[in-house]
Amino acid sequence: MNTSPLQNPSPYHQANTDWLAACDFGLSVHWTARTVPRAGRQLSFQDAVDQFDLDRFLQAVDTSGAAYVIFTATHALQMLPCPHPVVDKILPGRTTTRDLLGEIARALAARGKPLIVYYNHSCNVGDDPAWEQAVGYHDETNDRFIENLCDVVRWLGESYGDLIKAWWFDSSYSIDPRGPHNTVTGNFKSFPWEELTRAAKAGLPERLIAYNAGIGDQFLYTTHQDFWAGEMVNLATPPTGRYLSNGLQWHGWTCLDDARWVYEDPSTAPHPPLYSDRELLDFLSLCRRHRAPMCFNLLAFQDGSVFEESVAQLARIRRALSSHP
Numbered sequence: 001m002n003t004s005p006l007q008n009p010s011p012y013h014q015a016n017t018d019w020l021a022a023c024d025f026g027l028s029v030h031w032t033a034r035t036v037p038r039a040g041r042q043l044s045f046q047d048a049v050d051q052f053d054l055d056r057f058l059q060a061v062d063t064s065g066a067a068y069v070i071f072t073a074t075h076a077l078q079m080l081p082c083p084h085p086v087v088d089k090i091l092p093g094r095t096t097t098r099d100l101l102g103e104i105a106r107a108l109a110a111r112g113k114p115l116i117v118y119y120n121h122s123c124n125v126g127d128d129p130a131w132e133q134a135v136g137y138h139d140e141t142n143d144r145f146i147e148n149l150c151d152v153v154r155w156l157g158e159s160y161g162d163l164i165k166a167w168w169f170d171s172s173y174s175i176d177p178r179g180p181h182n183t184v185t186g187n188f189k190s191f192p193w194e195e196l197t198r199a200a201k202a203g204l205p206e207r208l209i210a211y212n213a214g215i216g217d218q219f220l221y222t223t224h225q226d227f228w229a230g231e232m233v234n235l236a237t238p239p240t241g242r243y244l245s246n247g248l249q250w251h252g253w254t255c256l257d258d259a260r261w262v263y264e265d266p267s268t269a270p271h272p273p274l275y276s277d278r279e280l281l282d283f284l285s286l287c288r289r290h291r292a293p294m295c296f297n298l299l300a301f302q303d304g305s306v307f308e309e310s311v312a313q314l315a316r317i318r319r320a321l322s323s324h325p
Contacts, residue, residue: 065318193222239292
């Protein structure tokens with residue numbers, strides 16, 4: 001039974017987070033248009049999507065023992081690894097013929113592993129200026145941007161239905177200046193989060209929603225969300241219960257091996273795991289007691305492979321957790 005203390009001033013019923021609370025840990029990758037190979041020539045995004053080794057990626061997920069996956073649909077550049085007619089209409093050349101996102105979603109569903117889709121609107125201090133102009137971020141009013149953003153999200157939700165179990169929305173602070181961080185460069189005084197939540201629930205009303213307010217921040221842009229984004233830079237703030245004081249399901253997310261999140265520089269070697277097995281086991285044992293899941297980001301390379309040292313560490317932790325029910 002979901003018994004979150006979240007109080008909503010408008011008629012929003014928080015979705016049931018029991019399935020997320022039952023997960024010990026998840027695995028994520030920031031596989032994006034900026035991801036490079038471990039060695040050799042970088043492929044175009046279109047070619048990289050076509051050549052993404054899905055079996056190899058899924059093997060890493062299986063070996064790690066992760067209960068769920070966060071996959072990055074788009075990040076600094078608004079380029080999606082799937083067909084998307086709405087994005088094509090806004091700015092052609094930003095989508096792919098291969099539906100890699102759908103293939104990943106269906107393969108995870110077959111394994112009983114929920115998929116959380118990370119989405120970034122990509123309007124962040126000039127990371128993608130062509131997209132910022134095309135989507136309406138710098139218009140005098142916000143109407144076109146809001147409509148476009150909701151349409152992009154709604155199409156994905158309706159197309160994938162119950163294959164997308166949750167959304168993790170980033171960069172809230174670039175479209176709403178009210179929070180603890182403000183990187184807005186467009187004409188925004190606030191943002192209609194309730195409208196985006198409705199669009200994000202299309203295709204699956206019980207889909208979970210999280211809006212990131214920044215590293216460690218618990219600021220609520222809206223009560224119309226279901227779990228804490230929980231971006232962290234270390235393991236220094238463990239959960240003290242299943243829910244935060246603001247009523248959101250506790251959920252943490254941090255890098256396991258390299259704090260850069262995305263492997264963008266092939267001249268640098270992957271960073272080894274940041275924590276000892278004992279540190280991870282102690283942290284995750286506490287998370288399990290509180291029904292407070294934790295997700296770890298692992299470096300991913302352009303061919304779809306994931307840093308083996310980190311996969312092996314999670315596999316060891318999975319076995320250790322399994323022996324301590």
